[in-house]
Structures are given as C-alpha cells and as structure tokens.
Amino acid sequence: MPSLIDIRRRIRSVKNTQQITKAMKMVSAAKLRRAQDRVIAARPYVATLRKVLANVAAAAAADEQAGANPLMARRPEQRILLVLITSDKGLAGAFNANLIRGAQRFAAERPEAAVTMELVGRKGRDFFRKRGARISGETINIAKPTYEATTPISGKAMEMYRKGEADSVYLLYNEFKSVIAQKLVLTRVLPVTLAEGAAPVDYIFEQPPAEMLEALLPRYVEMEFFRALLETAAAEHAARMTAMDAATSNAAEMIEKLTLFMNRVRQASITKEIIEVVSGAAAAE
Numbered sequence: 001m002p003s004l005i006d007i008r009r010r011i012r013s014v015k016n017t018q019q020i021t022k023a024m025k026m027v028s029a030a031k032l033r034r035a036q037d038r039v040i041a042a043r044p045y046v047a048t049l050r051k052v053l054a055n056v057a058a059a060a061a062a063d064e065q066a067g068a069n070p071l072m073a074r075r076p077e078q079r080i081l082l083v084l085i086t087s088d089k090g091l092a093g094a095f096n097a098n099l100i101r102g103a104q105r106f107a108a109e110r111p112e113a114a115v116t117m118e119l120v121g122r123k124g125r126d127f128f129r130k131r132g133a134r135i136s137g138e139t140i141n142i143a144k145p146t147y148e149a150t151t152p153i154s155g156k157a158m159e160m161y162r163k164g165e166a167d168s169v170y171l172l173y174n175e176f177k178s179v180i181a182q183k184l185v186l187t188r189v190l191p192v193t194l195a196e197g198a199a200p201v202d203y204i205f206e207q208p209p210a211e212m213l214e215a216l217l218p219r220y221v222e223m224e225f226f227r228a229l230l231e232t233a234a235a236e237h238a239a240r241m242t243a244m245d246a247a248t249s250n251a252a253e254m255i256e257k258l259t260l261f262m263n264r265v266r267q268a269s270i271t272k273e274i275i276e277v278v279s280g281a282a283a284a285e
Contacts, residue, residue: 004269005264011255018251024091024246031236032179039176039227039234046227053220056212069210069219070162071192080113081136081157081166082106082127085173085228087120087236088140093180093246095239096123097173102172102184104127116166120153120229136160145229147222154225158218161190171224175235180242185231189224192217 022129084103086096103124107115119125119138128135142149160166169190175183 002265003260004265007258007265011258011262014251014258017065018248018255021244021247021251025241025248028237028241028244030262032234032241035230035234036176042227042230043224046223049216049220049223050152053213053216056216069192069213069217071158071190071221074191075164077110077113077167079165079167080110080115081116081118081160081169082115083120083153083169083171083228083233084124084158085171086119087232088122088143089240090123091238091243092116092240093243095236096121098184099172099174100124100127106170106172106186113177115243118153118157121232135154142229143233145226145233147226150226150229154222157190157225158221166190166196171228173232174235174239175231176238179238181243182235182239185228187224189221192220 082103084099086099090096100123103117114134116134116136117124117128117134119128120140120142122140125135125138125140129138139153157166157169161169168188171185171187171189173185175185177183
C-alpha cells in the first residue's frame with residue numbers, strides 16, 4: 001500500500017496537470033472563435049466563386065478552347081498527388097490519427113497508382129517521413145492560415161498537374177462542423193470538374209468565356225486549398241478544446257478518488273496506532 005506522502009504527491013501532480021489542461025482548453029476556445037469566424041466568412045465566397053465558374057463554363061460550353069485548359073485535362077490516374085493537411089501540435093484527441101488513417105486507406109485503395117503526398121502539418125510529416133512514404137514536399141508552422149501562405153502549396157500542385165507529374169490532385173482534411181464534430185473530407189480539386197448540363201446564362205462578357213476560365217480556374221483551386229486550411233484550423237481547435245475538457249474532467253475524478261483513498265489509508269494508519277497503544281497498555285497490566 002502506498003504511503004500518505006506518495007498519495008499526496010500524486011494528488012498534487014494531478015492538480016498541476018488539471019491546471020494545464022484547463023488553461024489549454026481556454027486558449028483553444030479563444031482561438032476557435034476567431035478560426036470559426038474566418039471559416040464562416042470564407043464559405044460564402046467559395047460558394048459564389050463556384051457558381052460564377054459554373055455560369056462561365058455554361059457560356060463557354062460551345063467554345064473548343066475552353067476544354068483545352070490544362071487544369072481541366074483528364075488523364076488516367078497513374079500518378080496521384082494527395083495533399084494531406086494535419087496539425088503541427090498534438091493533444092487534440094483523434095484529430096490527426098483519423099487523417100493519417102484516411103491517407104493510408106486512400107493509398108491502399110489505389111494499389112496500381114503511384115501516390116505522392118504533399119504534407120501540410122508537422123504530425124503528418126513526421127508520421128510518413130518515418131515510414132518512407134513518397135513525399136513531394138512539406139509545409140509546417142501554419143498555425144493561422146493566410147491566403148499568401150496557401151498560394152505556394154496550391155501553385156505547386158497546379159504546376160505538377162500542368163507538367164503531367166500528377167494526373168489528379170486530392171485534398172484530405174477535417175471539415176469543421178461543430179465543437180464536438182469534425183468531418184473527414186476527401187475531395188478532388190484537379191482536374192477541375194465544371195457543372196454539366198447547367199442552364200445557359202444570358203450574360204454579356206467583356207472577355208471571351210475561355211479567357212475568363214483561364215483566370216478563374218487557378219483562383220478557384222487556390223480558394224479550395226485556402227478553405228481546406230481554414231476548416232482544418234477551426235476543426236483542430238475544436239478537437240483540442242473537447243479533448244482538454246475531457247482531460248480536465250478526468251483529472252477531477254482522479255483527484256476525488258485519490259483523496260478518498262488517502263483518507264482511507266490515513267484512517268487505517270490511525271486505527272493501527274490506536275490498536276498498538278491499546279495492546280501495549282493491556283500487555284503492561
């Protein structure tokens with residue numbers, strides 16, 4: 001049976017851990033509010049850009065040059081680029097584990113294709129680097145995603161696709177749903193798929209529709225990457241806040257159990273001392 005000193009030391013250690021987890025929960029809650037506002041602000045822009053792109057595609061349907069855009073070229077998926085977005089830090093529950101398992105499952109389901117990974121985030125990079133995966137590049141320390149920080153990643157993906165180094169580009173990330181729910185999302189961003197069968201829009205274009213597609217398609221791909229990073233950042237803070245809240249509650253339960261156990265040990269020690277005193281007195285008589 002552990003001594004009272006050991007039990008008190010363990011209770012003190014758990015209390016210190018509880019203070020840390022409570023502080024991390026508060027920090028994640030503050031960061032989540034800002035990240036959630038950025039996600040909510042970005043979603044309408046991406047949705048509107050998608051609608052504009054569909055309208056321009058409908059107007060350019062009769063133009064043969066529109067289908068010749070390199071970002072729309074369809075090829076057999078022999079070389080696939082998977083952009084995996086994880087976090088730089090842990091202590092977020094199963095946030096990173098689900099993403100890594102999703103990437104492994106993605107590669108296992110396509111044994112005939114050469115899957116190359118573009119890793120965003122320290123956790124995914126560390127995991128796949130140790131296992132000798134085919135990696136095209138890595139990006140870390142994007143705690144607060146910005147559009148300027150996203151363009152090199154999306155630009156590299158588009159350049160690989162134009163040169164034929166990748167026949168398709170996929171994004172794998174966690175989409176923010178709520179504080180307690182994140183959705184694992186796998187989406188193909190290249191080749192860009194335009195809406196088929198869209199009703200023609202009676203617009204007057206100053207530029208030919210093919211030229212507008214040439215300008216809009218790269219912006220659309222960049223915004224898809226930027227939105228994925230924003231969604232992942234918000235989902236990470238939500239997952240960490242939930243994990244730290246659970247850890248704080250578990251620490252409180254452990255402190256209560258240890259305190260009860262300490263009182264029982266102290267009571268047993270006092271009872272033992274009383275029995276020894278009474279036995280000594282009886283023997284002296």
